[in-house]
Amino acid sequence: MGDYLENGDIKSQLDRTERIKNCQKPEFSKKLLIDYYFEKVQKIKFGVYDIDNKSFDLNDDDYLGGTECSLGQIVSSKKLTRPLELKKGKPAGKGTIMISAEELKDTRVVNLEIEARSLDKKDFLGKSDPFLEFYKQSDSGPWQLVYRSEVIKNNLNPCWRRFSVPLHTFCGGDFSRPIKVHCTDYDSDGSHDLIGSFETNLSQLQKAHDGSLVEFECIHPEKKQKKKKYKNSGIVIIKSCKIEMEYSFLDYIMGGCQINFTVGIDFTGSNGDPKSPDSLHFISPNGINEYLIAIWSVGNVVQDYDTDKLFPAFGFGAQVPPNFQVSHEFALNFNPNNPYCEGVQGIVDAYRQALPQIQLYGPTNFSPIINHVARFAAQAAQQRIAAQYFILLIITDGEITDLDETRQAIVSASKLPMSVIIVGVGNADFKAMEFLDGDNGVLRSLTNEPVARDIVQFVPFRRFKNAPQEALSKTVLAEVPKQLVSYYKMQGWTPVKLPEAKKV
Numbered sequence: 001m002g003d004y005l006e007n008g009d010i011k012s013q014l015d016r017t018e019r020i021k022n023c024q025k026p027e028f029s030k031k032l033l034i035d036y037y038f039e040k041v042q043k044i045k046f047g048v049y050d051i052d053n054k055s056f057d058l059n060d061d062d063y064l065g066g067t068e069c070s071l072g073q074i075v076s077s078k079k080l081t082r083p084l085e086l087k088k089g090k091p092a093g094k095g096t097i098m099i100s101a102e103e104l105k106d107t108r109v110v111n112l113e114i115e116a117r118s119l120d121k122k123d124f125l126g127k128s129d130p131f132l133e134f135y136k137q138s139d140s141g142p143w144q145l146v147y148r149s150e151v152i153k154n155n156l157n158p159c160w161r162r163f164s165v166p167l168h169t170f171c172g173g174d175f176s177r178p179i180k181v182h183c184t185d186y187d188s189d190g191s192h193d194l195i196g197s198f199e200t201n202l203s204q205l206q207k208a209h210d211g212s213l214v215e216f217e218c219i220h221p222e223k224k225q226k227k228k229k230y231k232n233s234g235i236v237i238i239k240s241c242k243i244e245m246e247y248s249f250l251d252y253i254m255g256g257c258q259i260n261f262t263v264g265i266d267f268t269g270s271n272g273d274p275k276s277p278d279s280l281h282f283i284s285p286n287g288i289n290e291y292l293i294a295i296w297s298v299g300n301v302v303q304d305y306d307t308d309k310l311f312p313a314f315g316f317g318a319q320v321p322p323n324f325q326v327s328h329e330f331a332l333n334f335n336p337n338n339p340y341c342e343g344v345q346g347i348v349d350a351y352r353q354a355l356p357q358i359q360l361y362g363p364t365n366f367s368p369i370i371n372h373v374a375r376f377a378a379q380a381a382q383q384r385i386a387a388q389y390f391i392l393l394i395i396t397d398g399e400i401t402d403l404d405e406t407r408q409a410i411v412s413a414s415k416l417p418m419s420v421i422i423v424g425v426g427n428a429d430f431k432a433m434e435f436l437d438g439d440n441g442v443l444r445s446l447t448n449e450p451v452a453r454d455i456v457q458f459v460p461f462r463r464f465k466n467a468p469q470e471a472l473s474k475t476v477l478a479e480v481p482k483q484l485v486s487y488y489k490m491q492g493w494t495p496v497k498l499p500e501a502k503k504v
Contacts, residue, residue, distance in 0.1 A: 022190030029148035065092030119234035122185035196233035208238040249481035255495025259305035266396035267318035290425040299344035363401035377416040
């Protein structure tokens, strides 16, 4: 399911839930966070899609129906049930969507580390593929899903990744509110089998800390009823449960974190001769092209978060003077010792001056420039404070040549204070870019090492050709705040200067 927030004539995708396979009554665990403004009419469209491929493009999926409403309608009703419509006023024939809203008042989060042992074997030819689901009891009585873990394949003694749930979402801030936990065996056809469950509350879970474990018997009610000697279907072990303060993007920025902005521009031959009007590097009579629009759109937003306004800018895939050897990380101003440009205008000027001096060539290699920025991010990380974060904007026209090396570079960079934004210009097939964007699954290196966190955002420029300039910047920068927060949270680093209201 995806949802779109409308602002005037601009519609942009705000977020999407996880995909639930082969299920006609899905219950989505992912919470969609939206800023609410009483003084604005915030129109929202919820769309439900049947996804049968790996593409992130919803145009490739079957639209099952949706509904349009305002955020005010959801807030005022708390729980809104609507029939699915193929388009406004045209019912989809069957199916409804239920939307509920809660105000996030508390910025604390519940951090949990959980494992299990001796779970029941559920698969005929294997063991079990267990996952956990946490439910809180709502004020009206029914259980409400608040978190669903990842699936651990073929393992009766699984150890799930550490995870966080906002305290208000987890239990409404009530430490004694009943929490029900299901341990379930995943089946690809959607017919998941319950291994067992137990009830607890946050107060009990909190007893797990500093090496003290809390254990719960996983009970299958039907087995308990039928078998006299039945004990349990395994043990779920709470290794750690901590309540911590959740810091926001603004907390880090206002606490002194600087954003370092770097641009990488594709000068491969597939762009076409810059002197030809058909080239993506051709500068039109009004002084623009898609590369310049992307630089202006993103740079004008990011520059406000950098005090010195000095931005390194690089090119790749061109033969550069004086020897005209191919380079994949040459300084746009041809000064490798000082590749910094003064402000966004400085990047634009360097780009214009470089075009007639270089020869477009190839191939399209991303890894050198990603690794270049990663070296600086690694130096910043050694300070072990939330002082610097790096954003690399890559503007490119085509397919990546060094995809395997780029995958490794991104996996390595995911452990650093760094984000990568890729803007695809022209009409090329950008499937490799979508693959790198972690929204569609967990990106892995050739050695099968997963990314530590999602750091890539890919956007094809063609979607914004007729949209206001701010629409592009809004979309490409949408994930940066949560990527920044996810890194510092992963490291356990608080803002350099704590906000007064959050000092504990």
